[in-house]
Structure formats: structure tokens, C-alpha cells
Amino acid sequence: MEEHAPHSTEPLIELTVNRVVEETHTDTRIVVLTRTDGSAENFTVWVGAPEGESINRALSTDVTPRPMSHDLIKNFGEHLGIKTQRVVLTDVKSSTYYATVHLENRGVVRTIDARPSDAIALALRCQAPIYVSQDVWRRRSGQNLEAWLTRLETKKIGTQEV
Amino acid sequence: MITQMQVKGLMFDPYNNAYIVILRDEEQAEMLPIWVGKSEASSISLALENVAPPRPMTHDFMKSYLDAFNAKVISVVITDLNDNTYFAKVHLMYEDSEYAVDSRPSDAIALALRSQAPIFASESVIRKQSSEELDQWLENLKPEDFGKLDS
Numbered sequence: 174m175e176e177h178a179p180h181s182t183e184p185l186i187e188l189t190v191n192r193v194v195e196e197t198h199t200d201t202r203i204v205v206l207t208r209t210d211g212s213a214e215n216f217t218v219w220v221g222a223p224e225g226e227s228i229n230r231a232l233s234t235d236v237t238p239r240p241m242s243h244d245l246i247k248n249f250g251e252h253l254g255i256k257t258q259r260v261v262l263t264d265v266k267s268s269t270y271y272a273t274v275h276l277e278n279r280g281v282v283r284t285i286d287a288r289p290s291d292a293i294a295l296a297l298r299c300q301a302p303i304y305v306s307q308d309v310w311r312r313r314s315g316q317n318l319e320a321w322l323t324r325l326e327t328k329k330i331g332t333q334e335v
Numbered sequence: 336m337i338t339q340m341q342v343k344g345l346m347f348d349p350y351n352n353a354y355i356v357i358l359r360d361e362e363q364a365e366m367l368p369i370w371v372g373k374s375e376a377s378s379i380s381l382a383l384e385n386v387a388p389p390r391p392m393t394h395d396f397m398k399s400y401l402d403a404f405n406a407k408v409i410s411v412v413i414t415d416l417n418d419n420t421y422f423a424k425v426h427l428m429y430e431d432s433e434y435a436v437d438s439r440p441s442d443a444i445a446l447a448l449r450s451q452a453p454i455f456a457s458e459s460v461i462r463k464q465s466s467e468e469l470d471q472w473l474e475n476l477k478p479e480d481f482g483k484l485d486s
């Protein structure tokens with residue numbers, strides 16, 4: 174089934190999290206997402222360090238001894254029967270991205286606003302697809318970040334641990 | 336037996352570069368110090384000061400998630416203390432059923448403060464935590480060690 178943004182007939186673009194890059198100067202993390210349709214272009218989202226680490230943990234198979242905040246949300250869902258259907262990066266204003274999380278329980282569908290970091294951290298834990306609207310994709314920032322990211326990563330290899 | 340606790344404040348622990356949430360019972364007879372990470376501490380601090388951040392934090396998102404389906408946080412309970420690690424449970428009411436979900440105390444407290452839900456500690460936790468050691472530790476703290484949360 175093709176996913177469409179509200180009030181738009183353009184299909185959404187599905188993304189997958191490729192990696193999380195550490196930016197030590199500002200203590201932030203850069204989430205690098207790629208398109209699942211094989212297009213080479215990236216989508217990057219700046220997130221806070223704890224949210225970035227939460228996304229990183231979901232990418233690795235390491236099990237944390239204690240449930241982190243996003244694991245707790247997932248556990249709430251498992252207890253109550255709430256399913257995370259998908260998350261969508263819906264808007265960008267002044268370089269800030271906005272997302273929605275689509276939830277379902279016994280046929281009742283709810284959409285809640287979220288920061289992309291929380292949305293992505295939850296989606297990865299629930300095996301829910303991540304989408305971006307065509308409009309946000311076109312307005313994405315940092316389209317020429319590849320070279321810069323590579324430099325950052327070469328410098329920071331093996332220092333993902335906080 | 337469980338005792339209702341209030342969040343009395345947050346302190347910076349310069350020795351462990353962490354934050355301590357101070358819980359006290361109503362008679363001020365018992366005190367529970369709970370060490371939490373920086374991001375959890377700032378989330379608890381924002382809820383204590385009733386400050387709405389420009390963007391919702393993870394615990395605000397957590398609350399929206401529960402609100403979307405009218406699931407209510409009835410209470411949170413600090414249930415156990417083992418090797419200096421506290422364990423907690425979040426009690427939810429959803430469609431006439433109650434659920435208890437394991438949680439870190441930091442998440443439980445941050446969520447309780449946003450949901451106006453009471454915070455309890457089990458008797459065994461209060462018994463286990465050695466307040467004597469803590470009193471000594473607190474006495475050694477200087478006033479400057481307080482209120483460093485906005486770093």
C-alpha cells in the first residue's frame with residue numbers, strides 16, 4: 174500500500190536509518206537516513222545526544238540491562254495493545270523537522286506529534302516504517318554533507334560510547 | 336506497605352557527574368536519593384518547574400502516546416533497590432484494566448510529574464537504603480553544589 178501525506182496525492186518516501194554520527198563540538202548526533210528505493214541521496218536529522226544514543230541502541234543488537242525511555246514507550250504499547258504503524262517526517266520550519274507517529278489499537282487510529290528523534294527511536298523498536306513527505310524531502314538541509322560526514326566519522330571512529 | 340513520596344529537588348553530584356533526585360515522605364522522616372542521568376534530570380527539572388520546552392521532550396511524547404488512547408498513569412512505585420540500582424513500576428489504567436510496567440525510576444518520576452500521578456516507595460526500598468551514609472554525604476556538600484542543573 175502506498176502511503177500518502179495528508180492533503181497530498183504524492184506518495185511518501187520511505188527511509189531507513191543508515192547510521193548515527195557523533196558531533197562532539199555541539200554534543201549532538203546526526204542521524205543519517207537513506208531511501209529504501211535505492212536512491213543514493215541521504216536525509217540527515219540533527220538530534221540531541223541522548224536521543225541519538227537511543228536510536229543507536231535500537232540499531233545495534235545490544236540489549237540494555239534497563240529499559241530506556243523509548244523502550245518504556247514500546248513496553249507501554251505491548252501491554253496496552255497499541256501498535257506503532259508508521260512515523261512520518263511531515264514538516265520543516267527554520268531547519269527544524271516535525272514528525273507524526275501513527276498509532277493503532279483495536280481499530281482506533283491516533284496520530285500524535287513528535288520530534289523526529291523520538292519518532293525514529295520508537296519506530297526502530299517497533300519495526301515500523303519511517304516516511305518523509307516529498308515536500309520535506311525537497312526542502313531537506315545539508316544535501317552536500319557526505320564529504321563532511323565522512324571526515325567527521327574518520328576522526329571519530331570507535332568513540333560512539335558516551 | 337508503600338509510602339507516598341514527594342520530589343523535593345534535584346542536586347548535581349560532582350563526584351559522579353550525575354544528578355540526584357531527592358524523594359521525601361510527607362513526614363520528612365524518610366529520604367530516597369536516586370541517581371539519574373543528565374537528560375532524565377533535565378526532563379524532571381522541567382516538569383518540576385512547570386516549564387514547557389519549545390519542543391516536547393521524550394517524556395512529553397510518552398505522555399501524548401498514553402493520552403492518545405486515554406490511558407492514565409495512576410501511580411508510580413519505586414519497588415526495589417539492588418546493588419545501588421532502583422527499580423520502579425508505572426501503573427496504568429486503560430479501559431478498566433490496570434497494567435504495571437517495569438521502568439527506570441527516572442522515567443517513572445518524569446512521567447508521574449507530567450501526569451499528576453502520586454509517587455510511592457515500597458517499604459523494603461526505604462529500609463534498604465542506608466540513610467546514615469547519605470546524611471554524611473549530604474553534610475559534606477557545599478551550597479555551590481546545588482542548582483547546577485542548567486549547565
